[in-house]
Amino acid sequence: MPVRVGIPRALLYYYYYPMWKEFLQQLGAEVVVSDRTTKGILTKGVQHCVDEACLPVKLAFGHVGNLANKNVDYIFLPRMVSVAQGEYICPKFLGFPDMIKQNIKGLPPVIDSVINLRNKPQDINNFTKEVGSHFNKGKLKAWLAYRRAMAVHKQYTQLLEQGLMPDEALSVLEGRTKPVDDRETDLTVAVIGHPYNIYDPFISMNIINKLRKAGARVLTADNLTEQVVNQGAKRLPKKLFWTLSKRMTGGALNYHDQRSVDGIIHVAAFACGPDSMTGELIERFIRREGKVPFMNVNLDEHTGEAGIVTRLEAFLDMVRWRRTAV
Template sequence: MLKVGIPRALSYYQYFPAWKVFFEALGAEAVVSPLTNKAIFAAGNSRAVAETCLPVKLFFGHVISLADKCDYMFIPALRSLGRKAYYCSKFIGLPDMTRALVPECPPILDPEIDLNKGRRGLYQTIYSLGSHFSSDKNKIKKAVEQAEKAHLAYRKEMSDRGITPIQALDETHRSEDKSYLEPDVSRGLSIAVIGHQYVIYDDYVNHRLISRLRDMGVRVFTPEMAEQQALDVAMTKLGGAPHWSFEADIVGAGEYYLEGKVDGIISVAVFGCGPDSMMIDMVRHRARGFRTPFLHLSLDEHTSEGGVLTRLEAFLDMVKRRRRVCA
């Protein structure tokens, strides 16, 4: 059975269930790299050019860790997921950068996803991707349909049950998390954590932010816990179509949660992210308008755990004291 390597990084958190179903339907096996760890970081960091951001460096580390464990590496070149909405240039160049920096990488499957050009090209792209595994066009079509269904189910499960991708992806979490379903402001604080999935769900990058907050008695809300449509609506309310393909997940999510759903917002971004520097600022600006406490955490490879903890503690103190006064 052919093995397809899927790095546990970047768009993994968004699309893994769809990819897995697609490759399995075509008789291949999806192999995922381990959770980010120091060795993966060190491997990625030693190859990547200095200007790339931490998540991209980690991506290379994940590719390296998979290089001898699969027959193909799946690295889609994500250009655009909607009309005039674009991905960051580092996503677009990901397959090419990988080829240049990780010569030991097995052949890269790099479908170019550019929905700005319409859907026609997409089908051709996916057929040629599928043709590596099957010459039966019907089989490929079925695999695509199954993948789409899996993606929608994954997305719906997160918003229906109020769980994170990590919880949704990890079978072992499936039973325990009913408590996160209904917003209940009366007990403990509700805080929305806003940021790219590969930042807020990679515990190596964010120093276990979400579990720390939960340990501190906070109910955590993340963009995926809202329906995609609700995020898109919130995004449109701000006027103007999004420029970035992931803008609804950040600016839209900020807006969605700011409408009286949480006691505070924590945004998380990695140092040097261009799109975030604009998007986060917009959320910050809106938070001020809503008079909602807002904390931005800027993370980098050397960010100390202590610095994150101090800010979190101070932020929660602030939200609590403020709530006590307002009550």
């Protein structure tokens, strides 16, 4: 019987799930993912998590709780410190495995090896070796598994850069669908936000699909290459050392400067420090130059769907009106 490892459908799942899945499978594990977000999962997360945490962390608590009922041998929660040289991930990721172990009792063992590439990319070897040891795999086998996982990650990233959303890219990777985009659209909107906010249909109130149904093509910062994002971020007077904030800001400024979108929507989560700063930065740049209409949407566990629908409809009406008026 293979060892069953659970991955929560939360936080950096939207960036790294295909890679982590491949890595763990290459090590001989069976991968189990938590269910799609529901009201029940969110409620459980809110109950177990501290009040001060941001919405995505509360939701991630709910997903870990959901995995605990799936008969898994381990829960995979890498301790994310840095995924790029000279940059950091929000400190909540660093403390997340400890918060989980402290607050949810009776969980299966947690694999919480550290990912810290701030100094040099080769530091990933410590992570692969440590994870491999849970499956009785030596250093070389673990490294080969990781190398295979990196190849999958590259394919996944390329699919995102072709304009697909994570679910669609995953479906193509798994051979379930082909990458086709035959939707009728009359305008393009960029949705900028942390991946766990914009791609989770429940927590985002399905913003991406609502915009698509209303006739818009939707792009996110993840549909841009690293190089293009970095170019956009160069407009900032100082380098942002938070990887995800840099991606969001660089993506938004690039879409704005190139006028490759008709409107930009920034999605922020309640109680997120980085979001309040990046949201402000993006808004100031865009409003100062005024080339593209901009709207801020804040999410919390009480956000009502009707309010979001009204705001999206009004925003699209305004974008369409502006296009005919200028």
